[in-house]
Amino acid sequence: MDMNQIWQWTTEEFLTVSASSSPTPGGGSVSAFVGAQAASMACMVANLTIGKEKYKEVEPQVKEILSQGETVLNALKTGLSQDIAEFSNFMAVLKLPKGTDEEKAVRATKMQEVLISATDTPLGIAQNCFKVLQLAQELAPIGNKGAISDVGVAAYLAESALKSAMLSVDINLPQIKDPGYQERVKAERARLFEQAAVICAETVAVVQSRL
Amino acid sequence: MDMNQIWQWTTEEFLTVSASSSPTPGGGSVSAFVGAQAASMACMVANLTIGKEKYKEVEPQVKEILSQGETVLNALKTGLSQDIAEFSNFMAVLKLPKGTDEEKAVRATKMQEVLISATDTPLGIAQNCFKVLQLAQELAPIGNKGAISDVGVAAYLAESALKSAMLSVDINLPQIKDPGYQERVKAERARLFEQAAVICAETVAVVQSRL
Numbered sequence: 507m508d509m510n511q512i513w514q515w516t517t518e519e520f521l522t523v524s525a526s527s528s529p530t531p532g533g534g535s536v537s538a539f540v541g542a543q544a545a546s547m548a549c550m551v552a553n554l555t556i557g558k559e560k561y562k563e564v565e566p567q568v569k570e571i572l573s574q575g576e577t578v579l580n581a582l583k584t585g586l587s588q589d590i591a592e593f594s595n596f597m598a599v600l601k602l603p604k605g606t607d608e609e610k611a612v613r614a615t616k617m618q619e620v621l622i623s624a625t626d627t628p629l630g631i632a633q634n635c636f637k638v639l640q641l642a643q644e645l646a647p648i649g650n651k652g653a654i655s656d657v658g659v660a661a662y663l664a665e666s667a668l669k670s671a672m673l674s675v676d677i678n679l680p681q682i683k684d685p686g687y688q689e690r691v692k693a694e695r696a697r698l699f700e701q702a703a704v705i706c707a708e709t710v711a712v713v714q715s716r717l
Numbered sequence: 718m719d720m721n722q723i724w725q726w727t728t729e730e731f732l733t734v735s736a737s738s739s740p741t742p743g744g745g746s747v748s749a750f751v752g753a754q755a756a757s758m759a760c761m762v763a764n765l766t767i768g769k770e771k772y773k774e775v776e777p778q779v780k781e782i783l784s785q786g787e788t789v790l791n792a793l794k795t796g797l798s799q800d801i802a803e804f805s806n807f808m809a810v811l812k813l814p815k816g817t818d819e820e821k822a823v824r825a826t827k828m829q830e831v832l833i834s835a836t837d838t839p840l841g842i843a844q845n846c847f848k849v850l851q852l853a854q855e856l857a858p859i860g861n862k863g864a865i866s867d868v869g870v871a872a873y874l875a876e877s878a879l880k881s882a883m884l885s886v887d888i889n890l891p892q893i894k895d896p897g898y899q900e901r902v903k904a905e906r907a908r909l910f911e912q913a914a915v916i917c918a919e920t921v922a923v924v925q926s927r928l
Contacts, residue, residue: 513729518794520728521753525760525790532761533870536754540874542732543747549736550743579736583729655884659744663751666877673866677928717887 509590513583530590534628537671538586541635544663545579547656548641555650564648571641578637585631589674592624621678622687628674629691635668636698639705646712658713665706668698720801724794741801745839748882749797752846755874756790758867759852766861775859782852789848796842800885803835832889833898839885840902846879847909850916857923869924876917879909 507515507523509530515523520539524531531539552572555561561568599620602613642661649657672695679691718726718734720741726734731750735742742750763783766772772779810831813824853872860868883906890902 514727516725516727517731517750518724521757521790521794524754524757525764525787527761527764529761529765529864532864533758533867536758536870536874539728540751540754543735543751546732546735547744547747550738553736553738554740576736579732583732653740653743655888656744658884659747659881662877662881663747663874666873670870670873673869673924673928676925677866713884714887717884 509594510587512586512590530593531586532589532593533670534589534592534631534674535586537628537635537667537674538582538589538631540663540670541631541638541667542579542582542586544635544638544642544660544667545575545582547660547663548638548645549575549579551645551649551653551656551660554653555645555648558650561648561650567648568645571645574637575641578634578641581634582631582638585627585634588627589631592620592627595620596624618683621682622684625675625678625682625691628671629694631671632668632675632698633694635664635671636702638664639668639702639709643705643709643712646709646716651716654713654716658710661706661709661713665702668702672699720805721798723797723801741804742797743800743804745800745803745842745882745885746797748839748846748878748885749793749800749842751874751881752842752849752878753790753793753797755846755853755871755878756786756793756849758871758874759849759856760786760790762856762860762864762867762871765864766856766859769861772859772861778859779856782856785848786852789845789852792845793842793849796838796845799838800842803831803838806831807835829894832893833895836886836889836893836902839882840905842882843879843886843909844905846875846882847913849875850879850913850920854916854920854923857920857927862927865924865927869921872917872920872924876913879913883910 524536549572552568552575555568556565599616602616603609604613639661642657646657675691675695679688682688735747760783763779763786766779767776810827813827814820815824850872853868857868886906890899893899
C-alpha cells in the first residue's frame with residue numbers, strides 16, 4: 507500500500523494495514539484519523555442545525571462552528587499524513603553513517619531535528635483534537651436536539667484522540683536534549699490533559715441533559 | 718454514497734459523508750469504526766511481537782490475543798453495518814400508517830421491536846469495545862516494547878468508543894416499555910463504564926512504565 511495515497515485507501519484497507527505488522531499507520535496516525543472523525547461528528551450536527559427554522563437564532567454561531575470544524579478536520583487529515591512522513595524521516599536518520607566523529611556529529615544533530623519534528627507533529631494533532639473539543643462544547647447547548655448525542659461522540663472521541671496522540675510525544679520528548687523545549691511541551695501537555703477532561707465532562711453533561 | 722458499500726468507501730469519503738448532513742454514518746457507526754481502529758492497534762502490536770526471539774516466551778499468549786483481536790475487529794465492522802441498517806429500519810417503522818386503531822397497534826409493536834434492536838446493536842458495539850480493552854490490558858505487560866505506546870492508543874480509543882456507542886443506548890432505552898429489559902441494560906451499562914475506566918487506567922499505567 508502507498509502511504510502517500512492513504513486518503514484513497516478504502517476504510518477496509520485502512521483497518522487491515524493498521525492491524526498488520528506494518529509500522530504505519532501507527533498510533534499517531536490513528537489518533538489523527540479519530541480526531542478527524544470527532545470533527546466530522548461536530549460538522550454533521552452543525553449541518554443538521556443550519557437551515558432549520560427552530561434553530562434560526564443560533565444559525566450564525568453554528569455556521570461559524572461548522573467553518574472551524576471543517577478547518578480542524580482538514581488540519582487533522584494533514585496531521586495524519588505528517589505522522590506517516592515523520593516515521594520515514596526518522597528511519598532515514600537511523601540509517602545515516604556513524605563511522606567517523608564528523609558523521610556521528612551530523613547524525614546526532616539530524617536526530618535531534620527529527621525528534622523535535624516527531625514531537626511537534628503529534629502535539630499539533632493533540633492541539634487540533636482540543637479544538638474539536640472546544641467546538642463540541644460550544645455546539646452542545648445549541649445544536650439540533652435530534653442529533654445532539656453525536657456532539658457527545660465528538661467530545662469523547664476528541665479527548666481520547668488527544669491523549670492517544672500525546673503518547674507519541676511521551677516517547678520522543680525524553681530524548682530531546684533541549685531543557686527549554688522539554689519544559690514548554692510538558693506544560694502544554696499538562697494544560698491540554700487538564701482542560702480536555704473538564705471540557706469533555708461538561709459537554710457530555712449538557713448532551714445528556716438534552717437527550 | 719451506497720451505505721451497504723461503506724467498507725469500499727475511501728477514508729476521505731468516510732470523513733466527508735460523516736461530516737455532511739446525511740444522518741448515516743452517525744455516532745453509533747463512527748463509534749464502531751473507532752472501536753475497530755482500537756482493535757487494529759492491538760493486532761498490530763501483537764503482529765510486531767510474534768516471531769521475535771526476545772518475545773518467544775509470551776508468543777502463545779500473544780497469538781491468542783491476535784486471534785481474539787481479529788475476531789473482535791470483524792465483529793465491530795459488522796456492528797457498523799448493523800448500526801446503519803438500524804437507522805433505515807427505524808425510518809421504515811416511522812413511515813408505517815397510523816390511521817386506524819389496528820394500524821396504530823401494529824405500528825406501536827413494530828416500534829418497540831425496532832427500538833430494542835436499535836439498543837442491542839450499540840450495546841453490542843460497546844461490549845466489543847470492552848473486549849478490545851481487555852486484550853489491550855493483557856498485551857500491555859508482554860507486547861513488543863518498541864510499539865507499546867500503541868497498546869495505550871488501543872485502550873484510550875476503545876474506552877471512548879464504548880462510551881460513545883452507549884449514547885445511542887441512552888437515547889433509545891427510555892422509550893422501551895419493558896422494565897426488565899431496561900433494568901438489564903442499565904446494569905450492563907454501569908458495569909461496562911466502571912470496569913472500562915479501571916482497565917483503561919491500569920493499561921495506560923503499564924504502557925507508561927514501559928515507554
